[in-house]
Amino acid sequence: MFKFLAVIGRYFMLMGKVFSRPEKAGIYYRRVLAEIEGLGINSIPLVAIISIFIGAVIALQMALSLESPFIPQIMIGYATRETMTLEFSSTVIAIILAGKVGSNIASEIGTMRITEQIDALEIMGVNSASYLILPKIIATVIFFPFLAMFSMIIGVVGGYLISIFTGVVLPSDYIEGLRYCFVLWNVFYSLIKMAVFAFIITSISAFCGYYAKGNSLEVGRASTRAVVASSITIMIFNLILTQLMLT
Amino acid sequence: MIKCQNIFKSFDGRTVLEDISVEFETGKTNLIIGRSGSGKTVLLKTLVGLHAPDSGEIFYDDKCYTSLSFAERKAVRREVGMIFQGGALLDSSTVYENVRLPLDMFTNDSAAEKDKRVKACLERVELSHAGHLYPSELSGGMIKRAAIARAIVLNPKYLFCDEPNSGLDPQTSIVIDNLIHDITTEYNITTIINTHDMNSVMEIGEKIVYIHQGKKWWEGSKDIILQADNQELNDFVFASAMAKRAKANISEK
Numbered sequence: 473m474f475k476f477l478a479v480i481g482r483y484f485m486l487m488g489k490v491f492s493r494p495e496k497a498g499i500y501y502r503r504v505l506a507e508i509e510g511l512g513i514n515s516i517p518l519v520a521i522i523s524i525f526i527g528a529v530i531a532l533q534m535a536l537s538l539e540s541p542f543i544p545q546i547m548i549g550y551a552t553r554e555t556m557t558l559e560f561s562s563t564v565i566a567i568i569l570a571g572k573v574g575s576n577i578a579s580e581i582g583t584m585r586i587t588e589q590i591d592a593l594e595i596m597g598v599n600s601a602s603y604l605i606l607p608k609i610i611a612t613v614i615f616f617p618f619l620a621m622f623s624m625i626i627g628v629v630g631g632y633l634i635s636i637f638t639g640v641v642l643p644s645d646y647i648e649g650l651r652y653c654f655v656l657w658n659v660f661y662s663l664i665k666m667a668v669f670a671f672i673i674t675s676i677s678a679f680c681g682y683y684a685k686g687n688s689l690e691v692g693r694a695s696t697r698a699v700v701a702s703s704i705t706i707m708i709f710n711l712i713l714t715q716l717m718l719t
Numbered sequence: 720m721i722k723c724q725n726i727f728k729s730f731d732g733r734t735v736l737e738d739i740s741v742e743f744e745t746g747k748t749n750l751i752i753g754r755s756g757s758g759k760t761v762l763l764k765t766l767v768g769l770h771a772p773d774s775g776e777i778f779y780d781d782k783c784y785t786s787l788s789f790a791e792r793k794a795v796r797r798e799v800g801m802i803f804q805g806g807a808l809l810d811s812s813t814v815y816e817n818v819r820l821p822l823d824m825f826t827n828d829s830a831a832e833k834d835k836r837v838k839a840c841l842e843r844v845e846l847s848h849a850g851h852l853y854p855s856e857l858s859g860g861m862i863k864r865a866a867i868a869r870a871i872v873l874n875p876k877y878l879f880c881d882e883p884n885s886g887l888d889p890q891t892s893i894v895i896d897n898l899i900h901d902i903t904t905e906y907n908i909t910t911i912i913n914t915h916d917m918n919s920v921m922e923i924g925e926k927i928v929y930i931h932q933g934k935k936w937w938e939g940s941k942d943i944i945l946q947a948d949n950q951e952l953n954d955f956v957f958a959s960a961m962a963k964r965a966k967a968n969i970s971e972k
Contacts, residue, residue, distance in 0.1 A: 495824050583810075591769055592807035595879075596821050597796035 483679050489601040490609070490675075503607035504614075511573050511608060511674075512615030516622065518572060519565055523556070523623040526564075527630030530555050535640035548641045549631065549649020554658070556627035561620045562662040563710050566669035569616065570702040574677035577608060578698035581681030582691035590682070605678040609671060616670035617663040624659070661717045668709055673702045720745050721766060721877060721909050726775035728758075728765055735761045737933045739775070746907045748900050748923045750914055753930035754955060760881060762930060763913045767801060767879045768792060779877065797825055800870030802880040802899075806862035808854040814841070814865045815850035821873045840868040844898060860891040864898070871902055878903065880912040884919060892916060896923050917956060920944065929955065 494500050534548045581604060584590050593600040628650055635646040677698035684694040721743045728736040735758045743749040753759045764770045766777060768784065777784040779795055787795065808817045818840055822833045841847050844864040854862060863883055870878060880899060884892035900923040903910040912919065920927060924941035929952050937952045944956060957966050 499823055587805055587810075588803045588807040589809055592801065592803060592809075594769065595767060595796060595799055595801040596824070597793045597799075598820075598824055 482683065483676075486601055486605075486679055486682060487675060489599060490605045490678075492599060492602055494602055494606065495598065499603075500607055500610075503603075504610050507607045507611035508615050511576070511612055512619065515569060515572060515619060518568070519619050519623050520626050522565070522568060523561065523626040524630035524633075526560055527552060527556060527627030528634040530560075530627075531631030531634050531646070532638065532640060535635075545641050545645040546649035546652055548635075549628075549646040550652045551649075552631040552646075553624075553628055553650050553654075556624050557658050557662055561623035561627060562665040562669065563706065565620060565623050566616070566666060566673065566706050567703050569619070569669075570673045570677075570706060571699050573612065574673045574698045574702045575695040577674060577677040578681035578684075578695040579691050581605070581678055582684035582694040583681075583688075585682060585684045586687060586691060601682065605675070605682070608678060609674045612670035612674045613667050617666045620663055620666040621659075624662070661713075664717070665710065665713050668713060669706050672705050672709060676702045676705060720778075720780055721911065722778040723766060723772075724776045724778075726762070726765060726777070727773045728761055728770060729773055735933050736765065736772070739930075739933075739935050741928050741935060741938065743909055743911050744926055745909045746904065747910070747925040748903050749909070749911045749926040749928070750920060750924045751911065751928050751930060752914060752920060752924075752955070753936075754915065757930045758933040759913050759915075759930045763879055763881055763911065766911065767799060768796065797873060798876040800873070800875035800878045802863065802866045802870050802878070802883050804882045804885055806854065806866040808862060808865055808869070810854055812853075813850065814846060814852055814854070814857070814868075817854075817865060818850075818868045818872050821869065825873065836872060837868075840872045841865075843871070843902075844868045859886050860895065863887065863895050867895075867898060867902070871906070874906065876908055878908050878910040880910065880914075882914055882916075883912060884914070884916055889918060892918060893922060899923070915955075917959065917962060920956075931955075 531548055531552045534551045535545075538545075538547055581590075584604070590600045590604070593603060632643060632646055635641045635643045680694045680698035680701065681691075684690050722741070724740045726736050726739040727734070739762060751759045751762060761770060765772050772785065775785070779798075782791075782795065784792065784795060808814070809820070812820070815837060819833055819837045822828060822836060826833070828836070837850075838847065841850055844867050846861060846864050846868060849857065849861060849865070854865070857865065867883075878899070883899060884895050887895065896919045899910060899912065902908070912923075914920070921941055921944075924944070927937075927939055927941065927944060928935060929937040929949075931951050937947060937949050939947060944952070947953065947956075957963050
């Protein structure tokens, strides 16, 4: 328990260092753009592939489950939209990004630690925590909500395509379902969740990498720890945010 | 000048440095030598501020580094250049960007001035042609030279080198040693090199401190090291077959 509290304390101390006044804003601006490309834009293909297939599968499963004539076919489009918006495009995509982006961040910073690149920055007088971590946090918090929005759109398109190719539901019914009882707040709720998850993934993964010690094996362990810790924290915050924002 | 007084340092109850007091002189290449595990890297990292000593004081000229505030230490660090064992160049940046980073972070020079300074430093280490390359595309010697260029770009007053010629062939080692020595004289900086390479000792060892089991065992220069009356130092100096043979030849004559 004491060890756990010590880790939490170190995490907040690192975040204090990360959010201290940056040396040169111009350099951070360029680094944020580079991180948006590296961590955000490069994740678009993965998010697109997963979202289109999940959207299609949700529509298909709903169609096969709703065999009762008393349940209108538009419910298939409605259920697909709600599932994608409320949970899949934020929480599930965040878990997937924790694996892709989180392990990338932890291994990158961990390697910099064991090859003394972080020491080199410190010797120069650079706040290494801020220089390395802050641009990643800003980039993901800004860009991941766009990924969530993109995932929602691609997911419902996947459902639409399956309605065309299989005929399990009429495309017009599916479209009507997408429009049925649309609550804009649910989209905002999902985007806010994604911004919080982006911070969780980036800060925890950077923390795991920043304090890596030893050799390449430790970098691998730091990377695994980053994914596990980020995923668990995302689940906890998913519950908290849902309780706060939807009830 | 960099001076340390009564430095003690331990990790998890194991004493690594014990009562080390030494003065490193300006404009000279000062060498810390010793066997692997003797504590020389810990001493270098303590001097540069990467490790805090358990007790003792470190002076950078007239400033007591150990009692400076965080902001004051940061100011001192901007006068420090360091060359790490593996170079420690940022993998994601080119050689040019690595050398330019300190200028971008700490100066308000125009882009043209920065460019001129970076090119001058790359030319000084004979890497003008390699500015566009990434560290993964460089040879061991080129990495060390790029690290030297980055270390001198802000005109440091103090230069620290952690085993600058480890992993290099003897000829490239001499090139790196001489480059560091020339830069030290040229810019009149206080250079401290951590090494266990006897070639470096005999080439550029203007002041030498021998560390053994965490203690200062001997202090002198390359001119007197071969005549030193110190068993542990002699064991270290004449450890290689070539050195033993040379010693035997001298004795025969």
